[in-house]
Amino acid sequence: MKDFPKVLFERLEIPNIHKISVFQEHGGYQMAKRALQMAPEEVTKIVTDSGLRGRGGAGFPTGMKWSFVPKDASKIKYLLCNGDESEPGTFKDRILMEKMPHLLLEGMIIAAHAIDCHRAYIYIRGEFTESIAALEKAIEDCHTENILGKNIFGTKFNLEIHVFKGAGAYICGEETGLISSLEGTKGWPKVKPPFPAIAGFNRLPSIVNNVETLAAVPWILKNGAQAYRKFGTEKSPGTKLFCLSGPVKNPGTYELPCGFPLKDLIFDIGGGLLDDLNLKAVIPGGASAKILTAEEALKTTLCYEGCQTMGTMLGSGGVIVIPHTQCMVDLLHVVSYFFKDESCGQCTPCREGTGWMHKIVDSILHQRGRPEDVQLLLDISENIQGGRTICALADAAAWPVESYVKKFKQEFVDHIEKKACNLYKYSASL
Amino acid sequence: MKVSFSPKALKEFNSFEGLFDNPKSRLLPTLHLAQREFGHLSTEVIDYVAALLNLPSAKVMQVASFYTMLHKKSVGKYEVTICTNITCAMMKSRELLAHTLKKLNVKEKDMTQDKKFTIRREECLGACDKAPALRINDTYYYNVTPEKLDKILESLPS
Numbered sequence A: 001m002k003d004f005p006k007v008l009f010e011r012l013e014i015p016n017i018h019k020i021s022v023f024q025e026h027g028g029y030q031m032a033k034r035a036l037q038m039a040p041e042e043v044t045k046i047v048t049d050s051g052l053r054g055r056g057g058a059g060f061p062t063g064m065k066w067s068f069v070p071k072d073a074s075k076i077k078y079l080l081c082n083g084d085e086s087e088p089g090t091f092k093d094r095i096l097m098e099k100m101p102h103l104l105l106e107g108m109i110i111a112a113h114a115i116d117c118h119r120a121y122i123y124i125r126g127e128f129t130e131s132i133a134a135l136e137k138a139i140e141d142c143h144t145e146n147i148l149g150k151n152i153f154g155t156k157f158n159l160e161i162h163v164f165k166g167a168g169a170y171i172c173g174e175e176t177g178l179i180s181s182l183e184g185t186k187g188w189p190k191v192k193p194p195f196p197a198i199a200g201f202n203r204l205p206s207i208v209n210n211v212e213t214l215a216a217v218p219w220i221l222k223n224g225a226q227a228y229r230k231f232g233t234e235k236s237p238g239t240k241l242f243c244l245s246g247p248v249k250n251p252g253t254y255e256l257p258c259g260f261p262l263k264d265l266i267f268d269i270g271g272g273l274l275d276d277l278n279l280k281a282v283i284p285g286g287a288s289a290k291i292l293t294a295e296e297a298l299k300t301t302l303c304y305e306g307c308q309t310m311g312t313m314l315g316s317g318g319v320i321v322i323p324h325t326q327c328m329v330d331l332l333h334v335v336s337y338f339f340k341d342e343s344c345g346q347c348t349p350c351r352e353g354t355g356w357m358h359k360i361v362d363s364i365l366h367q368r369g370r371p372e373d374v375q376l377l378l379d380i381s382e383n384i385q386g387g388r389t390i391c392a393l394a395d396a397a398a399w400p401v402e403s404y405v406k407k408f409k410q411e412f413v414d415h416i417e418k419k420a421c422n423l424y425k426y427s428a429s430l
Numbered sequence B: 001m002k003v004s005f006s007p008k009a010l011k012e013f014n015s016f017e018g019l020f021d022n023p024k025s026r027l028l029p030t031l032h033l034a035q036r037e038f039g040h041l042s043t044e045v046i047d048y049v050a051a052l053l054n055l056p057s058a059k060v061m062q063v064a065s066f067y068t069m070l071h072k073k074s075v076g077k078y079e080v081t082i083c084t085n086i087t088c089a090m091m092k093s094r095e096l097l098a099h100t101l102k103k104l105n106v107k108e109k110d111m112t113q114d115k116k117f118t119i120r121r122e123e124c125l126g127a128c129d130k131a132p133a134l135r136i137n138d139t140y141y142y143n144v145t146p147e148k149l150d151k152i153l154e155s156l157p158s
């Protein structure tokens, strides 16, 4: 396999890199130290110039987000690292948190300095016991080394970072749901605006950034914005982590320059599908992303604009490979159940719509479908998307329904008309 | 029955105060701690947490019931959560769930009679490259087959 440039995984293979001493032997925390000698605006400018975009799914420019934080020195500001990683098909932040906890902390120190924050949190989904333990230990060791706490590296800068354990709710990955959860209420998303950068945690300015986003910051500071832009495309600079799963020979997490061909990820790096299986479809960016047919997937490049051209999104980078043996009604049954289950229930279109869509898919799967159901699914999916709800979960629920039904319509029709399907599906009701 | 934290748990609870600017943020950490102490969040536990945090019990209950990892009724010594999301489903995790429920003769989310196991499905566990994946209490297991799971469950002490 060809060697690709590494930003996040540069030091991943170094034995015991999760230990503070080893991390420091390999240049760790030098960039945090350097950042603290710089003016905050200078740090933000480098990140802005690098073109780094948020890796949590939406791809918002990171430096620009930081610059929205009011410069009012009397106000408390928070940095909230989003380690909720619950988008189905995604398992990249977990690797960074478990294997490179200090890289994330270094990125957080730099970001905290840039936005003048002295208290930061890492919200980690409750299931990630090892990530939680790794970061708690890393934070403790930083205190011993005066890398966190008061007067870091002998400067005037103070910073505390705390781990906050989630408790099993996909919606707490949505930034305002995360904030509600931190505030001790149900993880209900909040109406935007105001955006968190203006009024977030405790209604104070807060920056929410994904783990992968923050972990890229030390490299950018070290090598400069232009060096980062050498990788990737103009609109999607840098590298990104891609999580390859499904029946392929080499599933796993790979760091690749943005703009990498999806085909090469699956067939070259991933080694192709397991014996006797052919490619039927690909979900390129986690369960929320619209599905691509095999033909479309072969033409797709893995960057924001490349996925957009194909009518889908890069999302979280969760690439799920679907073999020709898989029944798409069955797969949509799984996905629509997920969104129905995870809707927080605040908004009627989302709460009712996700339930209806799952119920209809369920009846089609179990030989109770009616001819009009195909159109009904498309109508509901259209009616709940497009900013009609407090958060984007409703859109995320609508996109799979719309794309599976449109692109694999015949399978839905066959299920309804012939009441039979000879592709792989799980038959008992689950 | 009245419940209360052990001195050690109480010490941990007291340490939460320093972590947040608003004391309300202590609720979720306290619920995690209470579950670790008492096994599940019974009405008594909810009332106790409410009293500790000076919140109405209804509010504590509302939050507790929002999260799948917080148990409102007692669960087995081993909680087995099987991912049934896209990749795991394609790699036959639903068969794994059905097999295990049948083998242990128990309904999803109920406890086995010997109180050893509670089995339930879970959404994506973030281990899709090693599907099907599941967790037993805090430990992950990967590429699990029905035979493998039978062996794992048998090997766990009662």
Ligand SMILES: Cc1cc2nc3c(=O)[nH]c(=O)nc-3n(C[C@H](O)[C@H](O)[C@H](O)COP(=O)(O)O)c2cc1C
Residues within 6 Å of the ligand: A053, A054, A055, A056, A057, A058, A059, A060, A062, A082, A083, A084, A085, A086, A087, A170, A171, A172, A173, A174, A175, A176, A208, A209, A210, A211, A213, A214, A391, A392, A393, A396
């Ligand atoms: C339903 C939903 C779930 C989300 N889940 C996550 C998540 O698990 N992790 C994450 O980093 N961002 C998630 N996001 C995106 C966040 O709202 C937010 O955009 C992101 O954390 C910002 O960080 P970034 O700019 O570094 O990407 C989710 C968004 C939605 C609408």
Ligand code: SF4
Residues within 6 Å of the ligand: A171, A188, A189, A342, A343, A344, A345, A346, A347, A348, A350, A351, A389, A390, A391, A392, A393, A394
């Ligand atoms: S869109 Fe759905 S998940 Fe988001 S706030 Fe509304 S009901 Fe909750």
